[in-house]
Amino acid sequence: MSVVKKNLRVRTLPWLGMLVLVALCTLAEVPGFKVTKRYSVPGNGDFDYIVFDSSANRLYVSHGTEVNVLDANSGNQLGTIENTPGVHGIAIVPNLHRGFTTNGGNSTVSVFDTNTFKTIKTFRVPKGPDFILYDPLMKRVLICHEDAAAITVVDPEKSEVVGIISLGSGPEAAVVNGKGVGFVNLEAQSMVARFDPRALVVKEKWPITGCKGPVPLAMDSSSERLFIGCRSKVLAVMNANNGKVITTLPIGDTVDAVVFDPDTKTIFASNGEGTVSVVRQKNADEYESLGSIETQKSAKTMAFDPQTKRLFLSAAEIESAGRTTPPSRKAKPGTFSVLVIERQ
Numbered sequence: 001m002s003v004v005k006k007n008l009r010v011r012t013l014p015w016l017g018m019l020v021l022v023a024l025c026t027l028a029e030v031p032g033f034k035v036t037k038r039y040s041v042p043g044n045g046d047f048d049y050i051v052f053d054s055s056a057n058r059l060y061v062s063h064g065t066e067v068n069v070l071d072a073n074s075g076n077q078l079g080t081i082e083n084t085p086g087v088h089g090i091a092i093v094p095n096l097h098r099g100f101t102t103n104g105g106n107s108t109v110s111v112f113d114t115n116t117f118k119t120i121k122t123f124r125v126p127k128g129p130d131f132i133l134y135d136p137l138m139k140r141v142l143i144c145h146e147d148a149a150a151i152t153v154v155d156p157e158k159s160e161v162v163g164i165i166s167l168g169s170g171p172e173a174a175v176v177n178g179k180g181v182g183f184v185n186l187e188a189q190s191m192v193a194r195f196d197p198r199a200l201v202v203k204e205k206w207p208i209t210g211c212k213g214p215v216p217l218a219m220d221s222s223s224e225r226l227f228i229g230c231r232s233k234v235l236a237v238m239n240a241n242n243g244k245v246i247t248t249l250p251i252g253d254t255v256d257a258v259v260f261d262p263d264t265k266t267i268f269a270s271n272g273e274g275t276v277s278v279v280r281q282k283n284a285d286e287y288e289s290l291g292s293i294e295t296q297k298s299a300k301t302m303a304f305d306p307q308t309k310r311l312f313l314s315a316a317e318i319e320s321a322g323r324t325t326p327p328s329r330k331a332k333p334g335t336f337s338v339l340v341i342e343r344q
Contacts, residue, residue, distance in 0.1 A: 029291050029292065029293070029294065030278045030290050030291040030292060030293050032343045032344050033276075033278070033293045033341055033342070033343050033344075034293065034294075034341065034342070034344060035293075035294075035295060035296075035339050035340065035341055036340055036341070036342045036344075037075065037339075037340035037342075038337050038338070038339055038340070039070060039075025039337055039338040039340070040075075040336075040337050041061060041063065041068050041070070041077070041336045041337055041338060042068075042077070043063055043064065043066065043068070043336070044064065044331070044333040044334070044336070045063055045064015045065060045066075045331065045336075046063075046064060046330055046331050047061070047062055047063050047064070047301070047314045047316065047331060047336060048062045048087070048088045048089065048130075048301060048314075049062050049088060049089040049090060049131070049301050049314075050062070050301050050302065050303045050312055050313070050314045050338065051089075051090045051091070051092065051303055052072060052303035052304060052305050052312060053092045053094070053114075054305065054306065054307065055092070055094035056094075056114065057071065057072045057073065058070065058071065058072060058078065059071075059072050059303065059312055059338060060081075060090040060092065060099065061314055061338060062084075062087045062088060062089065062090060062101075062314075063087070063336065064086075064087070065082075065083065065084060065085050065086070065087065065105070066080050066081060066082050066083070066084055066087070067080065067081040067084055067087055067090055067101055068080055069081070069117060070338065072305065072310070072312070075338065075340075078117075079116075079117035080117060081099070081101060081110065081112045081117050081119065082119070083110070083119065083122075084101045084103045084110050085103050085104075085105030085106050086103055086104035086105025086106070087101050087102065087103055087104070087105075088101075088102045088103075088104050088129065088130045088131070088132075089101065089102045089129075089130060089131050089132035089133075089143075090102075090132065091132040091133055091134045091141050092114065092134065093134050093141070093156045094114075096156055096157060097113060097114045097115055098111060098112065098113065098114060098120070098156060098159075099111070099112045099113075099114050100112075100132060100134075100141050100154070100156070101132075102125075102129035102130055102131070102132045102143055103129065104128060104129060104130060107124060107125055107126065107127050107128065107129060108122050108123065108124055108125065108129075109122065109123055109125050109129060109132075109143065109154070110122050111123075111159045120159070121159050123159065123160070123161070125143060125145070125152050125161065126145045126147075126148035126150055126152060126164070127145060127147040127148045128145045128146050128147030128148055128170075129143050129144075129145055129152070130143075130144050130145065130146055130172075131143075131144040131171070131172060131173050131174060132144070133174060133175070133176070134156065135176045135182070135197060137176065137178055137179070137180060138176070138180065138197050138198055139155075139156065139157075140153050140154065140155065140156070140162070140197055141153070141154040141155075141156050142154075142174055142176075142182070142197060144171040144172065144173070144174055144184065145170075145171070146170035146171060146172070146187070147170065149166065149167050149168055149169055149170050149171070150164050150165060150166050150167055150171070151164070151165040151167065151171060151174065151182075151184065151195070152164055153165065153197060153200060163200040164200070165195055165197075165200050165201065165202065166202075167184070167186060167193055167195075167202060168186075168202075169186040169187075169188050169189045169191070170186065170187060170188055171184045171185065171186060171187075171193070172184070172185040172186075172187045172214065172215045172216070172217070173185055173215065173216045173217040174217065175217050175218065175219040175226070176197065177219060177221045177224070177240065178221050179221075180196070180197070180198060181194065181195075181196065181203075181240075182194070182195045182196070182197045183195070183217065183219070183226055183240060184217070185214040185215060185216075185217050185228060186205070186214070187213055187214055187215060187231075189205075189207075190207065190208050190211055190212050190213065190214055190230075191205050191206060191207050191208060191214075192205070192206050192208060192214070192217075192226065192228065192238060192243065193205050193206075194206070194240075194243075204243065206238070206242075206243025207243075208228055208230070208236050208238065208245060209236075209245040210234060210236060210245060210248040211228060211230035211232060211234055211236040211245070211248065212230060212231065212232035213230055213231030213232055214228045214229065214230050214231075214236070215229055215230070215231060215255060215256055216228075216229040216255060216256055216257045216258040216269070217229070217258065218258040218259050218260040218267065219240065219260065220260050220262060220281065220284075222262065223284040224239065224240040224241050224284075225237055225238065225239065225240060225246070225281075225284055226238040226239075226240050227258050227260055227267050227279075228258070229251065229255035229256070229257070229258040229269050230248075230251075230255065231254065231255065233250060233251055233252065233253055233255075234248040234249060234250060234251060235248065235249045235250075235251045235255075235258070235267065235269055235277065235279055236248045237249075237287055246285050247285075247287055249279055249287055249288075249289050250277075250289060251269045251271060251277035251279075252269070252271030252273045252274075252275040252276075252277050252292060253271055253272065253273040254271055254272030254273055254300055255269050255270065255271045255272075255277075255300070256270060256271070256272060256300035256301050256302075257269070257270045257300065257301050257302035257303075258270075259302060259303075259304040259311075260281075261304065261306065261309065263306070263309075264309070265280060265281040265282075266278060266279070266280055266281070266290075267279040267280075267281065267287075268302065268304070268311060270295070270299060270300050270301065270302035270311075270313055271300060272297065272298055272299070272300035273297065274294065274295050274296050274297040274298075274299060275292040275293065275294060275295060276292060276293040276295055276302070276311065276313075276341065277289070277291075277292050278290040278291060278292065278293065293341060295313055295315070295339055295341070296313075296315045296339060297315075297318065298315050298316055298317070298318050298331070299313040299314065299315035299339055300313075301313065301314050308342075309342070309343060310340055310341065310342050311340070311341040311342075312338055312339070312340055312341075313338065313339045313341070314336070314337075314338055314339075315336075315337055315338075315339055316331035316332060316335045316336040316337065317331070317332040317335035318330070318331060318332065319331075319332045
């Protein structure tokens with residue numbers, strides 16, 4: 001290599017560095033999105049999932065031993081579902097005017113009336129009930145149990161367990177595609193299981209290439225694509241027909257929720273570090289990172305309003321909970337709130 005070529009290369013390196021810096025700065029913040037409101041929520045205790053009910057424009061917010069019900073527009077508290085120890089998730093069945101909560105503190109499910117917020121029934125389920133969703137096609141409620149390594153299937157009208165799907169590993173979030181097929185993340189194995197919610201069997205298990213610690217899950221049913229939030233700080237896009245990982249994109253730390261907006265072809269991943277990572281779907285096999293929205297540390301669970309395009313995130317100030325190894329953390333009393341993100 002000649003001296004002239006060496007000098008040219010040296011002189012061009014700073015320009016390349018500047019181009020990379022500009023690109024990173026461009027991706028640092030998504031224009032137009034920001035936190036516009038903050039709804040203060042009374043009471044103390046830790047928190048987990050937040051759910052938006054489009055049939056009534058309400059938010060159901062897990063909060064220690066109760067669920068706070070808020071008006072999504074004003075943040076006014078409409079009621080409380082009480083006696084839900086260690087509550088994690090909430091599922092709403094609009095046509096029955098019923099809701100279901102998973103209570104990790106005593107391995108139960110509470111069934112409540114969405115008109116009065118009064119508990120109708122409580123029944124026991126396998127250990128560690130956590131994520132929960134309603135499948136309107138099968139008319140079934142599905143409950144993920146990390147400790148029991150299974151999904152419990154509930155008939156919402158009878159409020160009774162009708163079957164259990166054994167997974168062999170602890171499940172995190174699940175989705176159904178509207179065609180009678182379900183998918184669930186297996187965190188410890190870094191796999192996705194494809195299951196039949198009617199026959200109560202696992203059909204296939206697929207490794208999530210390039211992902212460790214899959215937790216939240218969302219889906220574009222029209223293109224049969226799964227969006228998997230990984231604690232290794234990537235979003236994995238998987239073909240739901242064959243389990244092939246199409247691509248992975250960088251996201252923030254401690255992801256706990258992923259949602260997909262089919263109208264704008266946008267994927268949002270909320271991260272406990274205090275950001276929401278935003279990814280655009282160019283087509284079924286092409287994706288690009290748009291950057292992130294600044295939120296608040298601890299704001300890792302999220303709900304989405306598909307009509308107004310608002311995002312809702314639970315958050316609180318976090319403090320040390322004593323001298324333990326590893327250090328234990330808990331929500332600081334009196335600081336719990338719901339953040340509202342809107343596009344300006």
